[in-house]
Amino acid sequence: MFAGETLPSLAAHHRDIEAIQLTIGVPEAVATQFENARNLYLYAWHVYRFFPVAQSQALFSLELGLRARLPDRLPEPYQRPWQRQPMLAGLLGYAIDQGLVRNEGFRRWHQAAEGRARQRRSMEIFQAMIDQQLESVEIDEEESINITPDDQSWDLVKILRKSLPGLRNELAHGSSMLTNQVLGTMELVAEILSQIYALDSGTTVSEAGQD
Numbered sequence: 001m002f003a004g005e006t007l008p009s010l011a012a013h014h015r016d017i018e019a020i021q022l023t024i025g026v027p028e029a030v031a032t033q034f035e036n037a038r039n040l041y042l043y044a045w046h047v048y049r050f051f052p053v054a055q056s057q058a059l060f061s062l063e064l065g066l067r068a069r070l071p072d073r074l075p076e077p078y079q080r081p082w083q084r085q086p087m088l089a090g091l092l093g094y095a096i097d098q099g100l101v102r103n104e105g106f107r108r109w110h111q112a113a114e115g116r117a118r119q120r121r122s123m124e125i126f127q128a129m130i131d132q133q134l135e136s137v138e139i140d141e142e143e144s145i146n147i148t149p150d151d152q153s154w155d156l157v158k159i160l161r162k163s164l165p166g167l168r169n170e171l172a173h174g175s176s177m178l179t180n181q182v183l184g185t186m187e188l189v190a191e192i193l194s195q196i197y198a199l200d201s202g203t204t205v206s207e208a209g210q211d
Helices: 010-018 028-043 050-069 088-097 107-131 156-172 183-196
Strands: none
Touching: 010 028, 010 183, 028 050, 028 183, 050 088, 050 156, 050 183, 088 156, 088 183, 107 156, 107 183, 156 183
């Protein structure tokens, strides 16, 4: 542990998982499964082996939520003719392509865009100091950051459509992986579920994909 770091505590552990919430529109059956994942994460403070179980349960609730939200039968290539029901990869890919899951719905995507904007502004200030031969410059930290489309170029959903199904399969088919770094996955699952159930009840999937 580095100097100045705060020792982990059960209270902080509880606050971390308490901060991850679903939107009110998520069906009760799906919310219950996700709540199971949250409880597993909480009790993993006492039983370390519960961490990957919590992660697996969160991904299970994601698959359940997508299946309940999307049509029973998906077109190819999201669902093969011989598949009785679509798998997580097809469900998530379809939801992304229909516009139900977007980069803008993820907290870390906004943080990354802001971070890139701040870094760009720092470089612009540094270059201005060189051009104007300044030894110092006063920076207003409260000044709003201008976030450009280039700052928002990180395509997070493109990564998630492969990484989340891959992680789900690894955990479901047996894995020796044992880590407590699962909170990020649970946050992603909560954000996806909240996105797909944030639409008005009268909005269809096809309508959601239209800009």
